Amino acid sequence: MGSIDATELGSEKKPNPGKATILAIGKAFPQQLVMQEYLVDGYFKTTNCDDPELKQKLTRLCKTTTVKTRYVVMSEEILRKYPELAIEGGSTVKQRLDICNDAVTEMAVEASRACIKNWGRSISDITHLVYVSSSEARLPGGDLYLAKGLGLSPETHRVQLYFVGCSGGVAGLRVAKDIAENNPGSRVLLATSETTIIGFKPPSADRPYDLVGVALFGDGAGAMIIGSEPDLVLEKPLYELHTAIQNFLPGKALQDTLHSTVNLYNLTLLFHGADTEKTIDGKLTEQGINFTLSRELPQIIEDNVESFCKKLIGKAGLANKDYNQMFWAVHPGGPAILNRLEKRLNLSPEKLSPSRRALMDYGNASSNSIVYVLEYMLEENRKARNMKEGDNEWGLILAFGPGVTFEGIVARNLDV
Template sequence: MSRTIASNAPRINAIATAVPECDVHTRYTEWAASQLDDERKAKLFRRMESRGGISHRYSVLSGKDAALDFGSFYMREEEPGTRARMERYAAHAPDLAMQAIAGLPSTEGVTHLVVASCTGFLAPGLDQIIARRLGLAAGVERVSIGFMGCYAGVTLLRTAAHIVRSDPSARVLAVAVELCSLHLQQSQDIQSLLAMGQFADGAAAVLLSADGEGLALGQGLSLALEESGDLITWTIGNSGFVMHLSGEVPGKLGEALDDPAVQETILGENPPTTWAVHPGGRSVLDAVERGLALPPDALDASRGVLDEFGNMSSATVLFVLDRLAPEKPASGIALAFGPGLAMEGVRFGWIGSDA
């Protein structure tokens, strides 16, 4: 398949993003440190967390719940169960999704709706709830992408693009919404606390079609590393969804990206000039930069999103694209990483309205 993006390629006409009001990053640090059984470990955690490249993270929790005060959602004798967490998801996920959609110019004429989320389940699903709240026609086609993790944002875009390729008259609304803060776990493991300290809540909405100007989407790519299935896992337990993020991930990722065959797949004969890399953490971005020998400023947009919002799972790469779109990049690639360890990507490039 050619790496050139065709003039009639599906394109992102608009992107809008949203986060909740409550910034919980500083309070989380103290709560997490209080889980550790001695001050030496607590000091080590605080030092390591301060180097994570994150200043702010937002949560749908509010008031005493967000402050992690005694008697609040997470500060009880027993951790909240999965049912309690899913009740919060059902109450807040649709609202945050609608907040992001409200930032789009218009949803008039939408023919297809694609929704990605891995932090909650409900039925009728988010796709039906969003369609009803928007007053979309009953015949609008819907797709839900669930539990894929952080790279679902790329899968969301590729799915929407496939719809437009099969039906050039389609107007696709694609939405990613994640409430990662509903899955905090009590732990005395520093690595687990650091991993939880990266995640946050956020939503992004995208309009795609076959006409108008925007970021045109081209060839997709997928890569699953051999013998890496235990590096990133996302398990449903009795007290929410438990994330395991191995400290080996950055090293394994850097090694994989340094492989000439992998570099050929990603870079090709004409390497992209713009990089929309999912900020799965500072060390992950460092590994991508090192593995692909990128210039020091190549991942500035990703690092900026990480600093201002943290890792919002599938929605995060869309925040990065939103930051890059005003630059009208001629050629780029979006990459995201998740359970597996696996990578999903899609090529993009700006296309004018007269294309």
């Protein structure tokens, strides 16, 4: 498909032929709801830690994250069964994976069922499954357990994306888009599921970053149905996925090579930075997953996001679109990332409202978060339409993950 100017599409907002659309959204959460104001005392009591300095630091972090509530799999029952999870230095990866593997499947099944119910068609019409998680590790993978739990046909084509981190939800959308557009008549179920138990640890002065995770991350699952050429009698298209790209920031060695190529061919290098593959760093160890984020991450995103957005919008043929005339569905990695993106692109405060709401209500739920943001986006679009304030037909879906990897999709709001 070629590029399309928004003015050529008329007022009915019908999907463009051959383009993938999101046809339904669903979500699910574990039973434990954590109120941020009570988290600090509960966490230090659970882990039998009485370090006043660490407690004070976590208290500050809990306020700066802007998170109000989150859902978590971790419970008193789990800690009674596995007390070693709250003890420093033990080999607990087997116990963690036993818990996580079951939990993410249960949540993914629930979110997928909710999505299929919202879709309104038979589960037998699902032809492909894309499954995303950074919270489990097993063979066969969670895609098979999800397919089995839902009762999908054994002929369902499956793809799984493991350990993609916060960019996983948009990466999954990109993969689902490719599948839908290259397999006429297909219906793709995209499911994401995450739990923080894989990285739960007691507080330690040797691992100050762990407190950021305690203050910020949450658990849950999300699901979407993606397909092209929707049956407008049976299906309600929500968003058209018009153009998708992925870029990573080159590390120093690769960047030196790219600079040589730029000089040789008079090209333009898109990204700036060095050794960015360590900016978001995770390793699976005997104590679960050890995960760190560099302090430079918000700055790296700020430095590169505008050039990435220009490239994405230009590829879709919308180079002259005003940013504030578009909607912005951005993965809420944290308030600093949202603040810097807003400032760099000179966005009106309301543009990132769905992202900030998702962060406040669910924390950073990794790959799931973009599902929650898109759902809030629909809610705000409908509210604006009812108030005759108009809406923004075109917009961007963005996420940032390990690499540092930028995922982006130019989308159209079809919810009329």
